Amino acid sequence: MANFFSNLFNKETPSVLGIDVGSSSIKIVQLKRKSGRAILETYGELSLGPYAGGSIGEATNLPVEKVIEAMTDLLREKEVKISTNVCGIAIPFSSSLMAPIEMPSVPMKQLAEMVPLEARKYIPVPISEVTLDWSIIPPDRNPEAEDVDKKDMQQKLEILLVAIHNSTVERYKEIITKSGLDASFFEIEIFSTMRSVLDQEVTPVMIVDMGATSTKLYIVERGILRGSHTINRGSQGITVALSKSLGIPVVDAEVMKREKGLLGVANGIGIKDVITVTLDYIFSEANQVVLAYQKKYHKNVAKVVLVGGGSALKGLVDVAKNNFQTEVVGGDPFSKVVAPAFLEDILRETGPEFAVSVGVALRRLQELS
Numbered sequence: 001m002a003n004f005f006s007n008l009f010n011k012e013t014p015s016v017l018g019i020d021v022g023s024s025s026i027k028i029v030q031l032k033r034k035s036g037r038a039i040l041e042t043y044g045e046l047s048l049g050p051y052a053g054g055s056i057g058e059a060t061n062l063p064v065e066k067v068i069e070a071m072t073d074l075l076r077e078k079e080v081k082i083s084t085n086v087c088g089i090a091i092p093f094s095s096s097l098m099a100p101i102e103m104p105s106v107p108m109k110q111l112a113e114m115v116p117l118e119a120r121k122y123i124p125v126p127i128s129e130v131t132l133d134w135s136i137i138p139p140d141r142n143p144e145a146e147d148v149d150k151k152d153m154q155q156k157l158e159i160l161l162v163a164i165h166n167s168t169v170e171r172y173k174e175i176i177t178k179s180g181l182d183a184s185f186f187e188i189e190i191f192s193t194m195r196s197v198l199d200q201e202v203t204p205v206m207i208v209d210m211g212a213t214s215t216k217l218y219i220v221e222r223g224i225l226r227g228s229h230t231i232n233r234g235s236q237g238i239t240v241a242l243s244k245s246l247g248i249p250v251v252d253a254e255v256m257k258r259e260k261g262l263l264g265v266a267n268g269i270g271i272k273d274v275i276t277v278t279l280d281y282i283f284s285e286a287n288q289v290v291l292a293y294q295k296k297y298h299k300n301v302a303k304v305v306l307v308g309g310g311s312a313l314k315g316l317v318d319v320a321k322n323n324f325q326t327e328v329v330g331g332d333p334f335s336k337v338v339a340p341a342f343l344e345d346i347l348r349e350t351g352p353e354f355a356v357s358v359g360v361a362l363r364r365l366q367e368l369s
Helices: 064-076 108-119 150-154 166-178 189-197 235-246 250-263 271-297 316-321 341-368
Strands: 016-021 025-034 037-047 086-091 096-104 130-137 156-165 182-188 205-210 215-221 224-231 303-307 327-330
Touching: 016 064, 016 189, 016 341, 025 064, 025 341, 037 064, 037 341, 064 166, 086 166, 086 189, 086 341, 096 108, 096 224, 108 130, 108 156, 130 166, 156 166, 156 182, 166 182, 182 189, 182 341, 189 205, 189 215, 189 224, 189 303, 189 341, 205 271, 215 271, 224 271, 235 250, 235 271, 250 271, 250 316, 271 316, 303 316, 303 341, 316 327, 327 341
Parallel strands: 016 086, 086 182, 205 303, 303 327
Antiparallel strands: 016 025, 025 037, 096 156, 130 156, 205 215, 215 224
């Protein structure tokens, strides 16, 4: 990541798409490279709730045929004006398994043979049923981190193990093929998000990705994923809480949440009072993850970055600042692309929702450089 923009965008390229298929919507971003810069051509989002007989914002578990139908509708949407089928696509974090493992310091050829054998201890299905990848995590340079013997550290390697079930890969291949798309890669969403919202931070950063049904937490240091955690609460829980507390239909609660966020009042009840029950739980869990990281590595998390559809909630950044003893910002992936000035405010507001799709499109552009 440190050298991502130093050697990128030297000439004009064809347009490319970054695609993010979430549980409640599909998000898509189209970029091209011109005059050494990434240019935003168009972007769009399509809610999946109606394809399951539900409402906008509702999480779904659609069969592949319905996802293909929704994808096709979005690609043909006249207002979005998609003009290419060249793309990359993100795979949900929930569809993958990541685990840091320790391995002896041996030559790479020998390590490549040993990792799949060691992976069997962490993967609950036969290795033949998953697509396996791994990378070496650079050693921690903090002399206080992990009170272990330095000689022992030199004899071990920390490996980030990544596995995706083959059925998941086949599902996404079918979606791409039957939607008429040309994808050169599948990427787990966290790596797309890191690319779009982080720069060259040298201190630890926590990304809080609030989706419809869950919130993912990632701690990243110097471009390396150091830890991850999933909280089974998300923005849909906020909608349901509003619906029950105010006695209104879920669809109306979703509209109210999007329009007023934490700042409004309804039926004499402060919306913030209802919403913070869910947020307090999420932030409490997130702080436990931060404390565990600090205890293990003797380092403070210097910044919290909010992304995901749930993070677009009005007033959320201010509430988050009261819960974390560090800097809190909303992710701004569109800051890495050139867009018309009149879109600046709306892109900053909606940016956190498109962190994954922007990150995927940036990688696709990188492949063409």
